[in-house]
Amino acid sequence: AQSVAQPEDQVNVAEGNPLTVKCTYSVSGNPYLFWYVQYPNRGLQFLLKYITGDNLVKGSYGFEAEFNKSQTSFHLKKPSALVSDSALYFCAVRDRSNDYKLSFGAGTTVTVRA
């Protein structure tokens, strides 16, 4: 079984401040981990993924995420948030033993105030 938890429904930050969106996962084997962003009335837009290798993954639009195996976490970070980063963010996991199913968290709404 595989699952994702995003413990915060909402994250509010001021523009220019660091942004962190938390994600923890559960898989029976080793994970592939993903972050997606969703703007209103749109599909999911890929931000970054962890497959193997360096625990710090850099993605689109200045986002990065750190894979922590001991804490089973994959938090999304951005050093300096922009108002345009306001959106719904989803963390997703796939167990390496299956090659078809992504399991998503419930999502975190990020609001960046000017």
Add this chain to the structure above:
Amino acid sequence: DAGVTQSPTHLIKTRGQQVTLRCSPISGHKSVSWYQQVLGQGPQFIFQYYEKEERGRGNFPDRFSARQFPNYSSELNVNALLLGDSALYLCASSLQGLYGYTFGSGTRLTVV
């Protein structure tokens, strides 16, 4: 390059009716997956097809079915619609799951 295209973008159906949603993957992508996103929740896996074969199925009733065509496009069918089927239906395509999934903009289904 065209991304994943889904049609229609919106539709309204009555309880008990049937609906067909369509998806065209990115050129060269042989895998298509379908997800249901109910308002306020994360997407839930429905099906994946690869090379026209069903590779996986989520925890959805038999009212949900899908198929993939020789050109790798796909259809999702839902019979005997319920109010609870109202959701955004997302299609994703991939070369291999390893390389991530590209999602379409979705079809917003409203059942009244």
